[in-house]
Amino acid sequence: MDSEIIIENKNTEHIYRDDVGSKMGMWLFLFTELILFGGMFILYASYRFMYSDNFRVAAMRLDTVVGTVNTILLLTSSLTAVLSLAAIQKKQKLFSMYLLGFTIVCGGAFLINKYFEWSTKIHHGFYPRGPEMANLSDGEVVFYGLYYVMTGLHALHVIVGMVFLTVMLVFVYKEKITFDNNQKLENAGLYWHLVDIIWIFLFPLFYLIH
Amino acid sequence: MSEVSYLKYEGKHKGLAGWLLSTDHKRIGVMYLAVMSIFFLTAVVFGFLMKLEMLTPGRTIMGPQVYNSLFTLHGVIMIFLFIIPGLPAVFGNFFLPIMLGAKDVAFPKINLLSWYFYIAGALMVLGSLLFGGGPIDTGWTFYVPYSLRTNTNVSFAVFAAFILGFSSILTGLNFITTIHRLRAPGMTWFKMPLFAWGLYSTSWIQLLATPILGITLLLIILERAFGVGIFDPALGGDPLLYQHMFWIYSHPAVYIMILPAMGLVSEIIPTFSKKNIFGYGPIAMSSLAIAFVGYLVWGHHMFSSGISDTSRAIFSLLTFLVAIPSGVKVFNWIATLYKGSIDLRPPLLFVLIFIIVFSIGGLTGLVLGSLNTDIHLTDTYFVVAHFHYVMFGGMGTLFFAALHYWFPKMFGKMYNEKVAMIGAWIFAIGFNVLYFPMFILGYLGMPRRYYDYLPEFRNWHLVSTIGSWIMVAGIFIIVINLLKGFFKKEMITDINPWGGTTLEWTVPTPPPVENFDEIPVITKGPYERMNNE
Amino acid sequence: MENTHSINYGTYVLVWLGLVVLTTLTVAIAGLNLASLTVVVALAIATTKSLLVANYFMHVKSDSRVFKVFILVCIVIFLTMIILTFVDLIFRVP
Numbered sequence: 001m002d003s004e005i006i007i008e009n010k011n012t013e014h015i016y017r018d019d020v021g022s023k024m025g026m027w028l029f030l031f032t033e034l035i036l037f038g039g040m041f042i043l044y045a046s047y048r049f050m051y052s053d054n055f056r057v058a059a060m061r062l063d064t065v066v067g068t069v070n071t072i073l074l075l076t077s078s079l080t081a082v083l084s085l086a087a088i089q090k091k092q093k094l095f096s097m098y099l100l101g102f103t104i105v106c107g108g109a110f111l112i113n114k115y116f117e118w119s120t121k122i123h124h125g126f127y128p129r130g131p132e133m134a135n136l137s138d139g140e141v142v143f144y145g146l147y148y149v150m151t152g153l154h155a156l157h158v159i160v161g162m163v164f165l166t167v168m169l170v171f172v173y174k175e176k177i178t179f180d181n182n183q184k185l186e187n188a189g190l191y192w193h194l195v196d197i198i199w200i201f202l203f204p205l206f207y208l209i210h
Numbered sequence: 211m212s213e214v215s216y217l218k219y220e221g222k223h224k225g226l227a228g229w230l231l232s233t234d235h236k237r238i239g240v241m242y243l244a245v246m247s248i249f250f251l252t253a254v255v256f257g258f259l260m261k262l263e264m265l266t267p268g269r270t271i272m273g274p275q276v277y278n279s280l281f282t283l284h285g286v287i288m289i290f291l292f293i294i295p296g297l298p299a300v301f302g303n304f305f306l307p308i309m310l311g312a313k314d315v316a317f318p319k320i321n322l323l324s325w326y327f328y329i330a331g332a333l334m335v336l337g338s339l340l341f342g343g344g345p346i347d348t349g350w351t352f353y354v355p356y357s358l359r360t361n362t363n364v365s366f367a368v369f370a371a372f373i374l375g376f377s378s379i380l381t382g383l384n385f386i387t388t389i390h391r392l393r394a395p396g397m398t399w400f401k402m403p404l405f406a407w408g409l410y411s412t413s414w415i416q417l418l419a420t421p422i423l424g425i426t427l428l429l430i431i432l433e434r435a436f437g438v439g440i441f442d443p444a445l446g447g448d449p450l451l452y453q454h455m456f457w458i459y460s461h462p463a464v465y466i467m468i469l470p471a472m473g474l475v476s477e478i479i480p481t482f483s484k485k486n487i488f489g490y491g492p493i494a495m496s497s498l499a500i501a502f503v504g505y506l507v508w509g510h511h512m513f514s515s516g517i518s519d520t521s522r523a524i525f526s527l528l529t530f531l532v533a534i535p536s537g538v539k540v541f542n543w544i545a546t547l548y549k550g551s552i553d554l555r556p557p558l559l560f561v562l563i564f565i566i567v568f569s570i571g572g573l574t575g576l577v578l579g580s581l582n583t584d585i586h587l588t589d590t591y592f593v594v595a596h597f598h599y600v601m602f603g604g605m606g607t608l609f610f611a612a613l614h615y616w617f618p619k620m621f622g623k624m625y626n627e628k629v630a631m632i633g634a635w636i637f638a639i640g641f642n643v644l645y646f647p648m649f650i651l652g653y654l655g656m657p658r659r660y661y662d663y664l665p666e667f668r669n670w671h672l673v674s675t676i677g678s679w680i681m682v683a684g685i686f687i688i689v690i691n692l693l694k695g696f697f698k699k700e701m702i703t704d705i706n707p708w709g710g711t712t713l714e715w716t717v718p719t720p721p722p723v724e725n726f727d728e729i730p731v732i733t734k735g736p737y738e739r740m741n742n743e
Numbered sequence: 744m745e746n747t748h749s750i751n752y753g754t755y756v757l758v759w760l761g762l763v764v765l766t767t768l769t770v771a772i773a774g775l776n777l778a779s780l781t782v783v784v785a786l787a788i789a790t791t792k793s794l795l796v797a798n799y800f801m802h803v804k805s806d807s808r809v810f811k812v813f814i815l816v817c818i819v820i821f822l823t824m825i826i827l828t829f830v831d832l833i834f835r836v837p
Contacts, residue, residue: 028813086752204785
């Protein structure tokens, strides 16, 4: 087979650790997330095909600046996430922790932006069963439905990612993650990058239809 | 430690906790079996009651609302709690690691989590019967707009299915990683048992198709709760898109149901014909082919829903394609039996029943897959007969086969083989008397999911209901026989009662924790025999 | 042992710069009127950004081949889902 199973010696016991297997498990899980959002993208694509003009009208009420800022935030946090892995591999524990912390803060900033975005919309009555919805065309109603569900589901995944990364931060601090035992950190990073990739697609499809 | 059977082993936790907190794949498999059996038998009872109602036109023993809920729940329980998880969760869990020469699956704790998701989903299905607006009446397909409007417990039941999806996904994830990473030294991909190939193909469907169902069900809940406007036609949604999303999962789901079962057939036939399997390579590849082509045909559930003519033609063509790899399997199985030294024991009898019954089901699938005939037969009893032939006659019969094949190894006990054979025959006869008339009823125009029917359908309904009694008697005999075997005092210790050649027949009966003292080194194919074996 | 991941900080920062440039590009292009090309261009840029994130940040480029095969399988399955759905939508007669 292959020789990539790592054997650590803890006291007298051999502990078998399969980092590649662990990474494989995480990638397989990421595929389920991709398809979950993929399903929503299929619906988005279908409805945009059906309602192309009204999608454009509805999209004009979204704030491109906030969307762009959020995109940059997530891209940067993706950078710092992978840098934190590289740092721990170089035995730079403190630097790794700072980078992880910065990643989490970026996620937090993203969520704060989203909160203001949503609350503005809701304040103006643009939400499911809200007062403004009755005045909108079918296409616009569907657009907002997709908007709330997709960005909401995404935000949920940002929260999960932040929790995951925070746990990893603690592990790095406690040296449960080290220069030669860091698959967990890589896995958390993979999850975070996926959250980033989903937003990379969400952003133009909702904010850049002009 | 290695000689203590997994049944008796006492580790960190004792007694019941030793089971409920166990990450041993064998205990998890048995726990799935225990719970699943209860739900299977419950759904059999629901079916039995439905057939009783159909004995006469008009009201027989229940009103229409109860009938609608019964057929919905019969479908939900059978599909989500039995047929989809059945073979992977019970026998895949128990035997995949052993067949690969491994000590357990890749992620044992996640395996236990899968079981807990299953239990949570199962309890929620039960809960949906009792709370709120009452048991759902939408059919197991939850079509919009009715599922958005009915006051029955849709959100709860649909959330149950969502949770069950997690169980399925995690099992698939676990098996893929196990097969990639934990095969014994020397066991190349093409020396792996065909049951493993079946499970591998199935796992890719579980992994990639289930999330589509997940998001679709989530949207139903969100629409009911918040009026989001994604499927609701009153808000601009398209009910056909719901159907697309639903069937994008639910068609591949039927291959989740049948691929492990077909893998099992490839285990049983070489064992009971004392011969190497014919066409190992094609059989293995056909599992992958079925898994892939299965993603391409979902539109055949929507031929009369209003999709475009072009797409109907394309889906019909693709549907015919998927019959080809199944045909490859049947050919190779028969070629294996040919000139073999046939030992007709209960597992093989169930397999032979399967081949006949599944072929009937499969051929009628072609009738439904062809547009001109489908127009007349869709949403009639013809469809009901078709899917019972392939799902129940397919996976159900093979679930019995698996039980009868692996029972001695799992429990160290033996059931009465003669009684098992009798039970199998009665089951097979009852099955056909129950379901074959439904082809005729459908052809004559009897619609499905109808509480009442015209008097002209009465006679065939009568025959069918009598068939249900015979079949249930057969199931009763089978189940009681197995239970009696389970509760027998005397144990068997024969490591290989059937003369099988795969690794599970080289470990003690029942297997010890961690299966192998020493991981074996594999040098030959899984079904190769020495001349005098 | 395991494939050594790129632990060169510089590479990662360069990739990030590329991502920022592409983001700027996609926002700028949105201001132009490209009619039916809009979606294609937007998706092309998004795909490029995703490939950068996947290959470098997620190490797909340097990992063993099985991961690339897995990702390909996932993408192919997703594409069949969306393409066959559109075969219905495009040919519907209003």
